Amino acid sequence: MSRVTLSRYLIEQTRCNHTPADLRFLIEVVARACKEISHQVSKGALGGVLGSMGTENVQGEVQKKLDVISNEILLEANEWGGHLAGMASEEMDNAYQIPGKYPKGAYLLVFDPLDGSSNIDVNVSVGTIFSVLRCPDRNGDEGDLGEEAFLQPGTEQVAAGYAIYGPQTMLMLTLGDGVKGFTLDRELGSFVLTHDNIKVPESTKEFAINMSNQRHWEAPVQRYVSELLAGETGPLGKNYNMRWVAAMVADVHRILTRGGVFMYPRDSREPEKPGKLRLMYEANPMSMIIEQAGGVATDGNQRILDIQPTSLHQRVAVFLGSKEEVLRISAYHRE
Numbered sequence: 001m002s003r004v005t006l007s008r009y010l011i012e013q014t015r016c017n018h019t020p021a022d023l024r025f026l027i028e029v030v031a032r033a034c035k036e037i038s039h040q041v042s043k044g045a046l047g048g049v050l051g052s053m054g055t056e057n058v059q060g061e062v063q064k065k066l067d068v069i070s071n072e073i074l075l076e077a078n079e080w081g082g083h084l085a086g087m088a089s090e091e092m093d094n095a096y097q098i099p100g101k102y103p104k105g106a107y108l109l110v111f112d113p114l115d116g117s118s119n120i121d122v123n124v125s126v127g128t129i130f131s132v133l134r135c136p137d138r139n140g141d142e143g144d145l146g147e148e149a150f151l152q153p154g155t156e157q158v159a160a161g162y163a164i165y166g167p168q169t170m171l172m173l174t175l176g177d178g179v180k181g182f183t184l185d186r187e188l189g190s191f192v193l194t195h196d197n198i199k200v201p202e203s204t205k206e207f208a209i210n211m212s213n214q215r216h217w218e219a220p221v222q223r224y225v226s227e228l229l230a231g232e233t234g235p236l237g238k239n240y241n242m243r244w245v246a247a248m249v250a251d252v253h254r255i256l257t258r259g260g261v262f263m264y265p266r267d268s269r270e271p272e273k274p275g276k277l278r279l280m281y282e283a284n285p286m287s288m289i290i291e292q293a294g295g296v297a298t299d300g301n302q303r304i305l306d307i308q309p310t311s312l313h314q315r316v317a318v319f320l321g322s323k324e325e326v327l328r329i330s331a332y333h334r335e
């Protein structure tokens with residue numbers, strides 16, 4: 001059987017006019033950067049890449065060496081090709097300007113270079129999450145690209161995906177026409193299509209949430225999780241299992257593979273911050289992937305992809321995965 005590599009898949013998409021050539025190039029460059037990040041992550045202690053930088057990102061989180069290395073790999077890979085007008089990342093306070101010596105393109109790339117980085121030092125899966133938007137028309141303005149160009153709802157994403165660096169390195173991708181999964185063939189150095197037409201099962205018996213925050217949750221989440229824990233003698237009438245990897249890529253990957261519901265609700269720890277996860281480079285790309293696989297993604301009150309962002313590093317509550325459960329959570333919020 002002939003193998004479909006990521007390049008072949010993208011070229012065939014371009015041939016059917018589904019994917020413009022510059023978007024194809026962009027995805028190939030991101031995939032190449034992810035291969036390099038995968039390589040760096042896999043070196044671990046041998047590469048001297050573990051541990052912290054001793055600095056904090058804009059969220060006040062400690063930056064790991066691999067956070068910074070992954071950010072640099074993505075910036076360097078993407079700045080020269082002429083396909084981007086700008087980039088933004090979890091690891092940078094402001095939008096990244098394409099250096100003046102390079103041409104500028106039609107797209108914006110937003111990413112979390114290494115999601116779940118608290119897992120790095122303990123050799124558990126981490127990943128890269130990315131979202132592609134069109135750059136709004138700048139009417140000939142050649143000046144610096146401001147944050148406002150990026151502040152588009154998730155429905156405007158033209159592509160989204162993530163790479164997971166686990167026992168296998170995989171790239172999960174949507175161009176708005178379903179979700180495809182590619183596994184890295186390390187001998188050939190190519191991503192090969194291994195998971196076609198991925199679908200999230202509509203119902204599930206598995207949930208993912210950080211239970212240690214239970215005392216801070218709002219009433220609808222308290223109610224829902226207590227019903228899950230009540231099992232078959234409770235109102236939901238079945239026993240549920242719980243899994244929490246503490247890396248969104250890994251938890252979402254499991255849900256794409258076998259169903260489940262992922263929750264990071266808003267809570268009362270820091271009332272001015274709605275949730276922990278970031279809208280632009282975590283919730284939006286993951287929501288597009290989940291929806292394209294037939295699942296649902298909300299913040300409890302509305303579809304995540306409809307939220308109009310007001311800042312680059314905005315946080316949001318996230319409930320996503322199997323349709324039946326996410327709709328139940330939304331219903332509890334409405335009540």
Ligand code: F6P
Nearest residue numbers: 115116117210246247248249277
């Ligand atoms: O980006 C934040 C993140 O690492 C996610 O990947 C993950 O789902 C979550 O935080 C884990 O949070 P906590 O440490 O509170 O369990």
